[in-house]
Amino acid sequence: MRFALTEDQVAFRDAVRDLLAKECTPAVVRAASDAPAGKLDRGVWDSLREMGVLGLLVPEADGGLGLDETYLVPILEECGRAALPHPIVETAMVAARLLGADIGMVSTDLGGPNVPCATDADMLLLLRDDALIAVATSEVTLDPVATVDSARRAARVTAIPANPPPAPEPVPIELALDRGALGTAAMLVGLGQAMLDLTVGYVQERQQFGVPIGSFQAVKHHLADAALALEFARPAVWRAGWSVAHDQPTRARDVSMAKAMANDAAELVSRKALQCHGAIGYTVEADLHLFMKRAWALARSWGDTAHHTDRVASALDA
Amino acid sequence: MDLTWSSAEDAFRAEARAWLEANLAAWRAECGGEPASGDTREGFAQHLGWERRLFADQWAAVSWPAEHGGRGASLWEWLLFEEEYYRAACPPRVTQNGIFLLAPSIFEFGNPDQQAGILARMAGADDLWCQGWSEPNAGSDLASVTSKARRVDGGWVLDGQKTWTTRGAFCTHLFGLFRTDPDSARHKGLTYFLLPLDTPGVTVRGFGRLDGDEGFAEVFFDDAFLADDAIPGGVVLGEAEGGWAVAMATAGSERGLTLRSPGRFVATAERLVTLANELGDAVLRRRAATAWMHAEAYQQQTLATVTKLAWGAKPGAEASLAKLWWSELDIELHQVALDLLGADAEVDGPWSKAWQFSLSGPIYAGTNEIQRNIAAERVLGLPR
Numbered sequence: 001m002r003f004a005l006t007e008d009q010v011a012f013r014d015a016v017r018d019l020l021a022k023e024c025t026p027a028v029v030r031a032a033s034d035a036p037a038g039k040l041d042r043g044v045w046d047s048l049r050e051m052g053v054l055g056l057l058v059p060e061a062d063g064g065l066g067l068d069e070t071y072l073v074p075i076l077e078e079c080g081r082a083a084l085p086h087p088i089v090e091t092a093m094v095a096a097r098l099l100g101a102d103i104g105m106v107s108t109d110l111g112g113p114n115v116p117c118a119t120d121a122d123m124l125l126l127l128r129d130d131a132l133i134a135v136a137t138s139e140v141t142l143d144p145v146a147t148v149d150s151a152r153r154a155a156r157v158t159a160i161p162a163n164p165p166p167a168p169e170p171v172p173i174e175l176a177l178d179r180g181a182l183g184t185a186a187m188l189v190g191l192g193q194a195m196l197d198l199t200v201g202y203v204q205e206r207q208q209f210g211v212p213i214g215s216f217q218a219v220k221h222h223l224a225d226a227a228l229a230l231e232f233a234r235p236a237v238w239r240a241g242w243s244v245a246h247d248q249p250t251r252a253r254d255v256s257m258a259k260a261m262a263n264d265a266a267e268l269v270s271r272k273a274l275q276c277h278g279a280i281g282y283t284v285e286a287d288l289h290l291f292m293k294r295a296w297a298l299a300r301s302w303g304d305t306a307h308h309t310d311r312v313a314s315a316l317d318a
Numbered sequence: 319m320d321l322t323w324s325s326a327e328d329a330f331r332a333e334a335r336a337w338l339e340a341n342l343a344a345w346r347a348e349c350g351g352e353p354a355s356g357d358t359r360e361g362f363a364q365h366l367g368w369e370r371r372l373f374a375d376q377w378a379a380v381s382w383p384a385e386h387g388g389r390g391a392s393l394w395e396w397l398l399f400e401e402e403y404y405r406a407a408c409p410p411r412v413t414q415n416g417i418f419l420l421a422p423s424i425f426e427f428g429n430p431d432q433q434a435g436i437l438a439r440m441a442g443a444d445d446l447w448c449q450g451w452s453e454p455n456a457g458s459d460l461a462s463v464t465s466k467a468r469r470v471d472g473g474w475v476l477d478g479q480k481t482w483t484t485r486g487a488f489c490t491h492l493f494g495l496f497r498t499d500p501d502s503a504r505h506k507g508l509t510y511f512l513l514p515l516d517t518p519g520v521t522v523r524g525f526g527r528l529d530g531d532e533g534f535a536e537v538f539f540d541d542a543f544l545a546d547d548a549i550p551g552g553v554v555l556g557e558a559e560g561g562w563a564v565a566m567a568t569a570g571s572e573r574g575l576t577l578r579s580p581g582r583f584v585a586t587a588e589r590l591v592t593l594a595n596e597l598g599d600a601v602l603r604r605r606a607a608t609a610w611m612h613a614e615a616y617q618q619q620t621l622a623t624v625t626k627l628a629w630g631a632k633p634g635a636e637a638s639l640a641k642l643w644w645s646e647l648d649i650e651l652h653q654v655a656l657d658l659l660g661a662d663a664e665v666d667g668p669w670s671k672a673w674q675f676s677l678s679g680p681i682y683a684g685t686n687e688i689q690r691n692i693a694a695e696r697v698l699g700l701p702r
Binding site: 001003004005070088100196200203204211212214215217219220221223224225227228230231233235236238239241242257260261306309310312313314317 | 319320321322323324327394583586591594600603605607608610611612614615616618619621622624626636639642643687689690691693694695696697698699700701702
């Protein structure tokens with residue numbers, strides 16, 4: 001029994017954290033909101049590919065790193081912390097094992113009808129008639145969707161080519177859905193951590209009544225509750241990563257628990273963070289909204305809390 | 319990450335399970351049916367029979383060294399034992415305030431004579447220890463205690479009052495904080511005493527908790543002379559006037575793992591899910607699943623914490639987060655159970671009983687308001 005990351009996993013995660021701190025700043029996230037369709041900047045994406053993150057789950061023989069989800073989960077937490085706009089879960093967690101290491105940018109409608117970064121992606125993995133198909137983005141018709149988090153860059157797929165080829169390797173759709181929910185849960189924990197960190201910093205700077213507002217008990221209790229939710233959601237997500245990596249019989253239950261808890265934690269933290277920021281949080285000038293809006297979207301993609309809780313309930317009734 | 323148990327740990331679990339099953343049945347037969355609550359006089363006496371069974375086969379304090387009656391189990395094995403204990407629906411430990419609250423401080427601060435004289439008798443339920451910290455005017459503000467101890471020839475003279483002392487009316491010994499420097503304020507000048515409750519001048523009055531059981535007591539000290547040799551190795555634990563540091567070590571155990579391991583909540587959650595599958599509609603089954611996840615998350619978070627402790631880390635302020643979690647989780651589990659029982663939730667029974675007890679969780683071991691302050695200041699670094 002060893003419920004902790006290995007030194008290797010910590011080192012890899014920290015390297016990604018450092019990279020994202022430089023290359024995925026809030027300015028980069030804001031730029032992603034403004035870039036025209038199909039023109040998402042790929043600077044940080046290319047850096048992640050060079051580090052091997054995109055093909056992390058792909059066997060070494062096929063050009064990947066041959067690592068498992070217990071490596072990728074903490075890395076996706078970092079991607080959430082940076083509010084990375086690129087479809088990292090869709091590409092690295094869901095598509096890479098199906099399509100190989102050198103697949104470019106992939107998005108999918110498995111997580112919901114509003115496909116993130118749809119026009120930017122090279123390829124789309126689509127669910128049609130209970131089967132997965134992989135099609136080049138240039139071959140489908142996309143209808144952009146204006147979303148609250150404009151860095152989602154979402155679109156709906158309105159038409160696909162006739163007789164599209166199936167995904168190269170048939171894959172249980174359930175597993176692809178579980179991978180997506182797991183990766184999104186990790187992103188949500190990271191988003192929550194970012195919102196908490198931002199707020200802890202802000203309440204120590206912001207003075208009212210002549211003292212930092214972080215010295216007030218009401219503010220402390222909000223943030224203690226936020227820290228509490230994250231403290232207990234994170235192990236659930238790590239455990240789910242382990243269950244997927246080791247194909248445990250409890251995989252579906254563990255993934256759903258992770259997603260439900262990460263949803264709830266990220267939403268709770270977003271409420272607490274906004275309240276403790278006060279009016280500045282209710283603007284697009286402060287960075288908080290970048291993380292908050294992403295959390296709202298992700299908490300309802302790849303299955304919302306009710307969906308995943310019912311899945312846990314079914315597993316417990318088996 | 320390696321979330322599997324070793325074959326030795328599996329064997330330990332199997333041994334614990336077999337012993338608990340056999341002995342629980344034997345003890346219940348000895349009680350002639352359903353034992354009374356351990357927080358009543360009759361039930362307490364029955365529960366001592368259970369405690370002595372545990373001790374006879376070194377299950378009373380599994381993580382203690384063999385010389386004090388334990389079996390030198392690792393923290394991991396201790397967690398497994400607790401899981402099995404509550405899964406088998408074994409009774410609440412009436413000795414817990416000694417074994418889980420005082421004993422860690424005896425191991426850390428006690429002299430060898432105190433360790434030899436106190437621990438095995440505690441684990442064997444020969445001496446029954448209760449906690450004397452709170453006073454009518456010192457609850458969350460523990461440093462404001464006013465009960466006094468005055469040094470005299472050959473001992474100390476105690477004056478004052480303690481209260482909300484769990485199972486105090488049935489215990490034989492008390493550990494508590496007394497002010498030994500009359501001019502001191504707050505955390506300074508406090509001394510941690512160990513004393514027999516039959517010391518002349520000590521009066522114990524039991525009273526009803528929320529559920530009506532006589533589980534609480536107040537303890538009065540009127541010029542009570544406590545001889546230095548009333549306890550083997552002496553009546554002062556740690557340094558005189560150094561009681562705050564000892565108390566904080568105990569508070570750390572009370573808040574964290576050793577008092578409330580995940581096993582009991584996971585077991586309650588499993589029972590709740592069974593109840594929900596029998597009685598619940600989709601909404602209640604969903605709520606039960608949520609509560610179950612919260613119990614399971616406590617289990618996973620504990621595995622992460624114990625991994626750190628196993629590598630030599632000291633328990634830190636994160637224990638406050640754990641206390642917040644398990645206390646609110648316990649209420650949630652029972653709240654859902656009451657909603658499943660509907661109109662029958664008012665009927666006296668295991669769920670309604672445990673529901674009332676769960677309400678004390680956010681109050682004892684440092685109120686949750688205090689825990690939130692600690693978490694914000696010491697985990698997040700917010701200004702005091």
